[in-house]
Amino acid sequence: MELSRRGFLKATxxxxxxxxxxxxxxxRAEMRxxxxxxxxxxxxxCPYCAVSCGVIIHTLGDRSKNxxxxxxHIEGDPxxxxxxxxxxxxxxxxxxxxxxxxxxxxxxVRRPGSDRWxxxxxxxxxxxxxxxxxxxxxxxxxxxxxxxxxxNRNPGMAMIGxxxxxxxxxxxxxxxxxxxxxxxxxxxxxx
Amino acid sequence: MAGQTLEIKRSSAAMWxxxxxxxxxxxxxxxxxxxxxxxxxxCEAACQEWxxxxxxxxxxxxxxxxxxxxxxxxxxLIRFNEREVDGGLMWMMRKDQCMHCAEPGCxxxxxxxxxxxxxxxxxxxxxxxxxIGCGYCATGCPFDVPKFHVKTGKMAxxxxxxxxxxxxxxxxxxxxxxxxxLNFGTKDDMVALGKARVDQxxxxxxxxxxxxxxxxxxxxxVVTVLGHGHPExxxxxxxxxxxxxxxxxxxxxxxxxxxxALVTAIGTFxxxxxxxxxxxxxDGGSDEHPN
Numbered sequence: 437m438e439l440s441r442r443g444f445l446k447a448t449x450x451x452x453x454x455x456x457x458x459x460x461x462x463x464r465a466e467m468r469x470x471x472x473x474x475x476x477x478x479x480x481x482c483p484y485c486a487v488s489c490g491v492i493i494h495t496l497g498d499r500s501k502n503x504x505x506x507x508x509h510i511e512g513d514p515x516x517x518x519x520x521x522x523x524x525x526x527x528x529x530x531x532x533x534x535x536x537x538x539x540x541x542x543x544x545v546r547r548p549g550s551d552r553w554x555x556x557x558x559x560x561x562x563x564x565x566x567x568x569x570x571x572x573x574x575x576x577x578x579x580x581x582x583x584x585x586x587x588n589r590n591p592g593m594a595m596i597g598x599x600x601x602x603x604x605x606x607x608x609x610x611x612x613x614x615x616x617x618x619x620x621x622x623x624x625x626x627x
Numbered sequence: 628m629a630g631q632t633l634e635i636k637r638s639s640a641a642m643w644x645x646x647x648x649x650x651x652x653x654x655x656x657x658x659x660x661x662x663x664x665x666x667x668x669x670c671e672a673a674c675q676e677w678x679x680x681x682x683x684x685x686x687x688x689x690x691x692x693x694x695x696x697x698x699x700x701x702x703x704l705i706r707f708n709e710r711e712v713d714g715g716l717m718w719m720m721r722k723d724q725c726m727h728c729a730e731p732g733c734x735x736x737x738x739x740x741x742x743x744x745x746x747x748x749x750x751x752x753x754x755x756x757x758x759i760g761c762g763y764c765a766t767g768c769p770f771d772v773p774k775f776h777v778k779t780g781k782m783a784x785x786x787x788x789x790x791x792x793x794x795x796x797x798x799x800x801x802x803x804x805x806x807x808x809l810n811f812g813t814k815d816d817m818v819a820l821g822k823a824r825v826d827q828x829x830x831x832x833x834x835x836x837x838x839x840x841x842x843x844x845x846x847x848x849v850v851t852v853l854g855h856g857h858p859e860x861x862x863x864x865x866x867x868x869x870x871x872x873x874x875x876x877x878x879x880x881x882x883x884x885x886x887x888a889l890v891t892a893i894g895t896f897x898x899x900x901x902x903x904x905x906x907x908x909x910d911g912g913s914d915e916h917p918n
Contacts, residue, residue: 469790470790470791470793470794471679471790473794509676509677510676511673511676511677511799511802511803512802512803514802519805521802522669522802522803522804522805522807523673523803523805524667524669524803524805525667525668525669525671525672525673527669528669528672528673528676528803529675529676532676
């Protein structure tokens with residue numbers, strides 16, 4: 437290799453400068469990426485308490501055919517009128533809740549006399565609940581009260597709504613349960 | 628990559644000036660109002676989630692505090708200081724995290740070029756790819772913030788969510804806060820907010836309320852409203868400063884040392900060119916091997 441005197445001096449000077457801590461390259465930062473820049477955003481509602489804070493669920497991939505989505509991040513929905521982006525520690529850790537291996541993903545039933553829960557399909561669960569509702573209503577239905585007035589009530593059942601149900605959902609479940617004549621009911625619409 | 632669009636204001640162990648940019652961007656800041664903090668720890672959880680730090684084993688020390696102090700895997704800690712004030716128990720909750728000083732002691736103390744940088748917007752960040760894990764930054768920090776992680780051999784601390792701030796979002800902790808005791812914006816706006824709050828507190832009976840933005844480190848990008856005054860009640864140093872030894876080393880000893888090394892090198896080179904190499908004795912080295 438041909439090395440001129442000038443080239444040698446230049447190389448040793450720069451080499452020495454770097455060795456002594458003079459970093460001649462421009463300072464540049466390459467550290468962390470914005471991890472949710474291309475995730476799919478899905479709006480939802482925190483399932484914990486009756487405040488019903490809005491959350492945005494970030495899932496892996498853009499929902500294309502060959503991408504399998506999984507939840508990678510969850511944070512508050514700034515457009516949600518109730519929480520406006522803020523969340524409590526339970527809401528902010530929903531990702532771990534969803535990805536938890538102990539989370540139930542299918543309905544379970546503990547049959548009369550049994551000492552354990554068994555997993556059943558959604559169809560069986562809905563059919564089973566419908567059967568119980570019909571049987572209970574048939575057994576407990578009161579058409580007239582002691583004074584002979586028509587009341588058409590079903591005191592054998594009670595209804596309790598979910599605390600995160602929306603107004604529209606509450607309307608529907610109120611309507612459905614009224615049709616069954618259930619007098620004891622609460623939609624948990626506190627806020 | 629995060630931080631790439633941000634210009635660097637200051638870089639650790641850089642000799643010739645460190646301003647790499649011509650743009651002027653506003654300094655950002657985090658506002659903490661300790662008087663409206665309810666200690667819910669949403670900020671702690673949000674920090675762990677955003678930075679993917681997972682869970683840490685908690686330590687029960689007799690209070691509701693998660694850990695005794697910050698950790699390499701726990702960058703945001705609510706300190707539950709208890710104190711009797713006027714005969715009643717007071718909770719002096721304070722959010723402990725990197726203060727992002729305008730004149731950062733960690734950056735001053737760091738010997739690895741570019742391992743600690745201060746961006747144009749005032750955020751102080753550790754670059755794990757350049758950090759050598761020496762722990763000098765912990766010595767330089769008056770707030771005991773940078774922590775060593777044994778597994779990676781690097782230091783870690785709060786980044787003020789630079790990856791979020793860079794794309795125009797607020798830090799994760801600020802976004803989560805349900806009581807609004809955290810706020811995020813330009814430093815000027817946050818100081819104004821803090822002063823207004825202190826005035827309000829002063830009028831409503833908290834005579835010693837103050838805004839903590841210590842001068843000793845050039846002000847911080849985390850301004851804290853202390854309802855009862857007395858920073859020491861909140862585990863904060865009253866007058867934080869970069870240790871004198873760190874300043875002495877960086878501004879005096881290090882340049883002198885480098886100069887000495889340079890002079891030695893030049894001297895050696897000059898000596899060599901003038902006198903040349905030591906020639907072996909012409910008689911074939913019989914002195915050394917008499918036999």
